[in-house]
Amino acid sequence: MSSAPGPVAWHEILARAAAEAGAGRIDDAIATYRSVLEVWPTLAAAHHNCGALLFARGDFDAAARSFDEAAKHRPTWTAPLLALGHVHFHTGRYADAQQAFERALALDANSIEALGNLGLTLQRRSRWSVALTHLQRARALVPTDARVWFAMRTSLLLLGRVEEAVEDFLRFEPGAPLSAELVTTGLMFSRFVGDPAYEAKYLPLALEWPYRPDQAALAAVTVSRAQYCDLPRETLLELYRKYDRLQQQNRSRFEPIALTRLNRRVAAGRMRIGYLSADFRAHVMGRLMREVLAAHDPARVSLYLYSLAPEVNEDQLTGEFRGLCERFVNLAERDDHSAARAVAGDELDVLVDLMGHSSFSRPGILLWKPAAVIITHLGYHGCVGLSQIDFKLTDSIADLPDAASFQLEAPLALDCCVLPVRRVSAVPASGDAVTRGELGIAASAIVFGAFASLLKLSPRCLNLWCDILQRVPGSLLAFSPGNVSEQSLYRRRVAGFGIDPGRVVFIPRGADEAGDRARYRLIDVVLDTIPYTGGDTTAAALDMGVPVVTRAGERHAERMSLSLLSHLGVTDTATYSDAGYVAMACRLADDAAWRADVAARIVDRFARSDIADTRRYAACLEDAYARALIVKSGAVM
Helix, strand or coil, X not given: CCCCCCHHHHHHHHHHHHHXXXXXXXXXXXXXXXXXXXXXXXXXXXHHHHHHHHHHHCCHHHHHHHXXXXXXXXXXXXXXXXXXXXXXXXXXXXXXXXXXHHHHHHHCCCCHHHHHHHHHHHXXXXXXXXXXXXHHHXXXXXXXXXXXXXXXXXXXXXXXXXXXHHHHHHHHHHHCCCCHHHHHHHHHHHHHCCCCHHHHHHHHHHHHCCCCHHHHHHHHHHHHHHCCCCCCHHHHHHHHHHHHHHHHHHCCCCCCCCCCCCHHHHHHCXXXXXXXXXXXXXXXXXXXXXXXXXXCCCCCEXXXXXXXXCHHHCCHHHHHHHHHCCEEEECCCCCHHHHHHHHHCCCCCEEEECXXXXXXXXXXXXXXXXXXXXXXXXXXXXXXXXXXXXXXXXXXXXXXXXXXXHXXXXXXXXXXXXXXCCCCCCCCCCCCCCCCHHHCCCCCCCEEECCCCHHHCCHHHHHHHHHHHHHCCCCEEEECCCCHHHHHHHHHHHHCCCXXXXXXXXXXXXXXXXXXXXXXXXXXXXXXXXXXXXXXXXXXXXXXXXXXXXECCCCHXXXXXXXHXXXXXXXXXXXXXXXXXXXXXXXXXXXHHHHHHHHHHHHHHHHXXXXXXXXXXXXXXXXXXXHHHXXXXXXXX
């Protein structure tokens, strides 16, 4: 047996391995490192370098073992622990990633990489307060680091501390170089400041930014926020295509999980339908969908529910959802690919995504095509923009006949309003109803209500509202943010467009659904947002008999309120120009008799209409799903 090489020989072998790796000969380099480790198994650097190459090759389990060995043989070295954390994070093993980053931080309390990545990992585990603590420490150590700023911004938003996030952005932004993180945040936060120059600057940058495939989540922010901006459908189509190209590149290391089990279940007449959502809980969408899912015909549908929310967010309503389905699966702790595999294991006929690009959405799961047919619904008023999604639900009003030419998902029209409508009794808990007098609102004042998020307050919308307030002396504009701390952001936003903050009143949210509905008794007219119109807020106003002035356009996002009014059968307050919108609002304010007549007809139509018939809505969904399956199976309709 030959003797082991001396120190010089080891140095030469390790140099050879490094040269092989540098030349792209990954397998040769791994073999060389392993030959060294056969003789010198405690050489931590060789384990670490071998792990890095295994990770690059996609052999993640072996990479994790190598990094673990490196850490074991050199316990004071942070590099293998950080690398181990990256492997676990990449494969969705967030609890293991957290442990690895915590071990690295114990060795070096000032490690920016350990602090930052631990913060990101805790975000994925929905432990946002703890994540923020680590990220704030990293920020104090490196105040100009864009990655740390962006991670801390995300934690603040997840915690609902919007104003802090905005103020931090305004401090960070002036000296920061342009990046995908900065321009997408600039676009998002442009609605939280009063200066229209921010949107004028960041919207073009975000639309044109050369995102990398690993920045698809940032491109998704632009896709989502673009719906709230005055953009033509052609521009949105190009944005969908750009986002789709990025995501298809992210699919490269795995094969899609395609299913072909269409014809048998369609013929049998019972469809296996899955719903994907983060809102199977006490949330406006959860309450709405609970009634819809309960109304499905079990002779036609078997239900499978896939939750994106962490288990800690589950509540009594979640328990009710569990009782409605064949299987309830929590996907929060899984990465996109393993989540898709879990869905695929149930062999669905149709998977219905209820998220779109709304908060906590996971379009990366849809990328792997985990069901024979994928349909996107609700979530938000736009498309997702993925080739794997077959259809987007709509109706005869919400989209124009040529909508298919401007989106990747084929329109799939319901035979009813695309938005389910849920009536709520407006009898709040004792002592919960606030009065105009308590809010300092004069009995004679016209109150225009806009119970919308800041994201919907576009420059065009605010300019029109300013015009309306000037034409209706003594009128007020009422908002109702979910967080009282956001009131200053609303005041700053409207003041930047010439609206006197003194003309703004804030109506508090109710303690329950009834209290939230009762808020509408305090307003005379709802001013719909432009271009992103109301959905559930419009339905709630109509449920309370309050006239809604809407300005319809060409896009789905511009036509949701029009769809609700049309299906209700009271379209008097629907307008098709900015001038018409202003004139309609002023007419309703000035003509109390006509306003009362419109309100009375809304109440009457609700009593006689089937717009809130949940069983009919569920049946329309089932009919649409069956049509989708027939289309995808290639059968003639």
